[in-house]
Amino acid sequence: MKIELLFKGNRKKRELDAVKRGMRMKALASWIYSILQKSNKDYAQEMHDRGVPVPESKKFIKPFVFSYLYPKSDNTVAFKVASCDATFIHHFLSGLSKGMNEIVFDREVLEPEKFRILPPVDVKYNEDNDYFYVDVFSLSPVTVKCSAGAKNQYFYLPDAMNNEEVKKQIEQALQRNLADKYLAVYKELPSRNRFWIKFYDLNRIPVMFISESGKTNKVLSFLGRMRLYGDFDMIYTAMQMGFGSKTGLGFGFIENHQNYSR
Secondary structure (H helix, E strand, O other): OEEEEEEEOOOOOOOOOHHHHHHHHHHHHHHHHHHHHHHOHHHHHHHHHOOEEOOOOOOEEOOOEEOOOEEEEOOEEEEEEEOOOHHHHHHHHHHHHOOOOOEEEOOEEEEEEEEEEOOOOOOEEEOOOOEEEEEEEEOOOEOOEEOOOOOOOEEOOHHHHHOHHHHHHHHHHHHHHHHHHHHHHHOOOOOOOOEEEEEEEEEEEEEEEEOOOOOEEEEEEEEEEEEEEEOHHHHHHHHHHOOOOOHHHOOOOEEEHHHOOO
């Protein structure tokens, strides 16, 4: 399910540096947890501290993803939240029914207006070759966490996309990530998990997070257009749970063109 949330705010688009980008993403994540608290404080705290466990592993995933804040119309801005986790959807909608909170960015306050549930994902099927596909673009930065041999995990940049070996590693990392999200939500692996990607027009988007102690964490990510191919469960999970790593912090929200409603 995808939900669009509207607020009174300045429609003018602002260029944000890496630090302000990170601050806004953290503020939107905090806002989501504040809505969950209205439904169930224990659940909100559990999702904030850990998330949903991935069975038969030590991993946890956040059961949602959200987009950038974007201009909607005159004096109105919006962002989207998506999930296919039934418990998260229940508590999020329950919290929203009790009233939307304002959002505070530094000295800017956005007053809540309303929310609406968006149409379902529009995924096409290629009958001749037996696969599904969808054209998407990112409404928030995408970052992919990979590892190669004995090296530590790191983030790939779009510059590496011309390297077929690197592209294969990225696709495999994304495939494993989507399978983990599916397993966490449905408690079983998808019956088929084929997944591959074609990338278009990728642009670097650095994001900087600063902890309360002053420690900085720079995340290398990108915005752009993609075509996702594979089995329906994998594509649906990417659309509803986020594409890539750090989706609980607002990375990896993707939208298909037919449902783009800005």
